Amino acid sequence: MHEYSIVASLIDRVQREAKAHGGTRVHRLHVKIGELSGVELDLLTTAFETFRERTICEGAELSIDTIDAAWACPVCDQRMPRGAVLRCSSCQRPARLVQGDEIILERIEMEASHV
Amino acid sequence: MCETCGCGDPEIVPVEVQARILSDNDAQARHNRSHFEGLGVLAVNLMGSPGAGKTAVLEATAQAAGARLRLGAVSGDLATERDADRLNAAGIVSATITTGSACHLDARLVHHALHHFPSDDRDVFFIENVGNLVCPAIYDLGQAANVVALSVTEGEDKPLKYPVMFRKADLVLLTKIDLVPHLDYDVAAVRDALTRVMPEPAVLEMSAKTGEGIAEWLRWLEARRPAPRRGGPRPHHHHDHAHT
Numbered sequence: 001m002h003e004y005s006i007v008a009s010l011i012d013r014v015q016r017e018a019k020a021h022g023g024t025r026v027h028r029l030h031v032k033i034g035e036l037s038g039v040e041l042d043l044l045t046t047a048f049e050t051f052r053e054r055t056i057c058e059g060a061e062l063s064i065d066t067i068d069a070a071w072a073c074p075v076c077d078q079r080m081p082r083g084a085v086l087r088c089s090s091c092q093r094p095a096r097l098v099q100g101d102e103i104i105l106e107r108i109e110m111e112a113s114h115v
Numbered sequence: 116m117c118e119t120c121g122c123g124d125p126e127i128v129p130v131e132v133q134a135r136i137l138s139d140n141d142a143q144a145r146h147n148r149s150h151f152e153g154l155g156v157l158a159v160n161l162m163g164s165p166g167a168g169k170t171a172v173l174e175a176t177a178q179a180a181g182a183r184l185r186l187g188a189v190s191g192d193l194a195t196e197r198d199a200d201r202l203n204a205a206g207i208v209s210a211t212i213t214t215g216s217a218c219h220l221d222a223r224l225v226h227h228a229l230h231h232f233p234s235d236d237r238d239v240f241f242i243e244n245v246g247n248l249v250c251p252a253i254y255d256l257g258q259a260a261n262v263v264a265l266s267v268t269e270g271e272d273k274p275l276k277y278p279v280m281f282r283k284a285d286l287v288l289l290t291k292i293d294l295v296p297h298l299d300y301d302v303a304a305v306r307d308a309l310t311r312v313m314p315e316p317a318v319l320e321m322s323a324k325t326g327e328g329i330a331e332w333l334r335w336l337e338a339r340r341p342a343p344r345r346g347g348p349r350p351h352h353h354h355d356h357a358h359t
Contacts (some may be wrong), residue, residue, distance in 0.1 A: 002219055002250040010136050017130055027127050031136070038253045038279035071314070086314040094314035096280070103253070105138060108130045 003043040006103065007051045014108055018056050022113035026060040029109075034102040035069040069100030140254055143222035147257025150229060156187075157340045160256050163264035164273075164281065168290035170198045171323035172264055173241055174205040179329045184336070187237035189228045190221040191245040207241075208234045219250035222257055227305045239336055248273065252280040257263060260339060265274075266291040271304040278312040281330030286317045286335060293322040 014026060033039050041064055048062045071080040073088035074096045080086060084093040135141060151158040163169050170190070177186055186207040190198035191214050202209035212220060212228045223243060236315060242258060244251040263284040272277055274281045281287065287309060295302065302320070309316040319335070321328030 003223070005217070006136055006253075009139060012139070012322055013132070013134070013136065017132060021128075021130055021181065023130070036279050036282060083311060085310045086312070089312070095142060101282075103135060105132045105134055105136050105195060107132060109127050111126065112128050112130065 001043065001047075002038075003040060003047040004051070006039060007047040010048070010105060011051055011055050011057055013105055015056050017108055018110055018112070021110070023056070023110035024113075025111045026057050027109045028061045028063055029057070029105065030063045030065065030107040032065045032067060032102045032104040032106055034067040034100040037103045038096065039103055041066065046056070056083065064101070064105070066104050068098050070098045071095040072098045074114040130276070137254070140222045143226055144255035145255040147222055147226050147229065148259075148316065149257075150167070150226075150260065151240065151257060152237055152341065154237075155259070155341050155343065157336065158242065158256075159239065159336070160242045160244060160251075160258035160261050161264065162244045162248075162261065162284075162344045163246065163290075164248050164269060167246070167266045167269065168288075169243050169246070169264045170201050170324055172288060172290060173202055173207060173243065174178060175323035175329050176332065176336075177202075177205040177207050178331055179326065184238045184333070185234075186241065187232065187234055187241050188231070188241040189225065190243040190244055191224070191261045193217075193245065193332060202243075208237065214245055218245055218247050219254055220244050220256060221254045225256045228331040248277040248280050252277075252283050259308075259341075260285045261286060262286045264288045264290050265305070267298060267300045267302075267305075268283050268292055271301055271308060272310045274305065274308040281312040282314075284313060284317075286319060286329060286331065287313075289318055289320045291322060291324075292305065292320040292323045292327055 033041060045062060051062055052058050071086055072078060072095060073091060073093055075091055075093055077090055078089060080092060080095050134303050161169050173188060188202050188207050189212050191212045192198055193214055196211040199209040199211040209233055210228055212224050237335045242256055246287055263280060265287055306318055309318060319328050321332060
């Protein structure tokens, strides 16, 4: 249940950003979560709904953009099919994760005096 | 206040952040990494399920290494100090990080433990993570290598079920390999599963009981040790924070 600790870090960060921008109330957070990030979306949402109470995020929505995992050859850029061996079938090089490990706070929508 | 029509609705503005949510942990992990590098010690984050044999691997490592390698360890444990007691008895200078209900170690917990650790002349420093195949994979601790202990009693499909953990592994120790004759366990199947979650799969079949694979494991560790620093270890890294 590391989702609770992720949400604690998220709310800390939002509090810092709100302070820096004179934010008074947060309406929505946009986060990006990759398939291979190890974050369970349901647990993240539950944790957020629990922890946002009595913080600047109280009543805020969490909007989650999910990113599929994608592996590709670092040289010829060939994509690996899902579930395949992570090695390029043409040049035998180990594949590289192109996307899918994101745990990112993208954007905060807030009532703010100076942005 | 809406300035267009004066309707009384507050103005909502987007603030771009585009930052990793765990950036504080990342910064702490970089600090730990510079600490390990300054001491010339190889830091290994050892992960795996409860009962995969992490502590037994370290005991066997100490026994085989003898005086060749000075070993240190911190063990993440929910409630007890049993692992650290076992490791100290095996000759590994050890301390416990009691995590309470936390399912993983983070860089801050490791940093705190480092500052209370009784020795700074170790060659290899193991961070024995909390037994769990999910949560520990997400937190950088400042280690030089991730090692996952996977026992043959856990089944061949574990890498496919927990790809996040295995993707991060530099080496998988296939532990309790001496039990294979008593099980319906297909070593080729687990090796195949690992090629689908690890881009550069590295597997060592190991038994802490019979000693199989331990010599190869010691060679793997030796090969990753940082080169000895000319003029001795660097002085302790700079701190601009208080320690508690």
